[in-house]
Amino acid sequence: MDLKLYVWRQKGPDSPGKLEQFTAKNISPDMSFLEMLDEVNEELVKEGKETIAFDHDCREGICGTCSQVINGIPHGGQDKTTVCQLHMRKFKDGDSIYIEPWRAKAFPLVKDLIVDRSALDRIIQAGGYVSNHTGGSPDGNAILIPKPDAEVSMDAAECIGCGGCVAACPNGSAMLFTAAKVTQLAMLPQGKVEAAQRVCVMTEQMLKEGFGNCSNHYECQDACPKGIKVSFIAKLNREFIKASVK
């Protein structure tokens, strides 16, 4: 199939950017979205033009590197799917596709569709760890963790830190990301020790980085390729209230 692409092109962080039109020809429905862009880039190389810069790594939906807003929806709108796992069979011959980078003040644009997501790493650095000495591997069942708690923790740990929640949020907030990290640790005994401090410093860092405030639109939940739920944000709020009354 043939597609009309409108891709955001920007040479660098301070250069002006604009949507540029490309035609993707003879695209197989079995290609992934990134493979389609590879094809377009190959044509650009043949023509001696500069290729479209975009982030990608594992291409199997687990690394959180690919980051494109496709037709107005981060990761393209297919349920629980990253851009690399979105396939061209979702599109029809002759479709127009708009491709833009994540847009947030805290994600400065590097080039074309690539943004710098180090701000998320700094939120983790602020408190997304356990610093108490946990010793060697404990004996099995030495630390009892109820199965439902372990499940919630694991569900939260599914977050791959792609930043799709920020891209989707009308406020550019990273609350779903922060909530997933806070919950992942707060559900487990080892993480409970620093839970109160963690929720405060991580949300503080989120704001410092220039992310917006959460106002419960839940747009993040629908965009998340890993199905991280907004109930984790309610959990973060509970953790914050607990920390405040301590």
Add this chain to the structure above:
Amino acid sequence: MGFLSSTVGRKILMAITGFLLLTFLCIHLLGNSFIYLGWINAYGERLHSMPPVVWAARIGMVILLAVHIFFGIKLTLENNAARPQAYAVKKNVRATFAGRTMIWTGLLIAAFLIYHLLHFTLRMTNPEISSGIDAMGRLDVFKMIVLSFKNILISGAYIAALIAVGLHIFHGIQSVVQTIGLNSDKTLPCVESTGRGIAFILFLGYASIPLVIIFGLLNFKG
């Protein structure tokens, strides 16, 4: 970091003040509904025979409104600044019109509130119909309301403002529950639909008064 500089702390403050203002809306509707029972003049007199209660409520309301409006504007400005470059194409999958227009419905409600106070509390906008005395020597609130809402412009302004109120709490109620941490995956859909239902009921309750007056179902006798 202080509670008031935390993104979650301020959100909780918005939720608590919003919830208390919602409580006032419910009490106010209960008071208004006395018009259907013919008790509105007696209710008005009884209420104003307790100045400490009235003034405590007024002062409380001013504080709640000041906090809610101040942080509402501040948070919105921060949120707008968090995305300096807008998307060329952006689709909202889940976010509602009501949720995305909170600042505008909020500001509309604030502007309407000034008019509402000038109209019914200070009785400055329509003095000719607002200072009647009924047969028992009480302020004739019934006459003031009926004659006001017979004016299609006044009724129209009230119903328009009520749409803004309805939209604001349509998003607001579920938002309060989420913010104070009472939501789970199981409760979220129920909380959302209950919140929307309450918003609709409050809208209908308030809007019923100008509507029945316009349609002549509730009339001034005498």
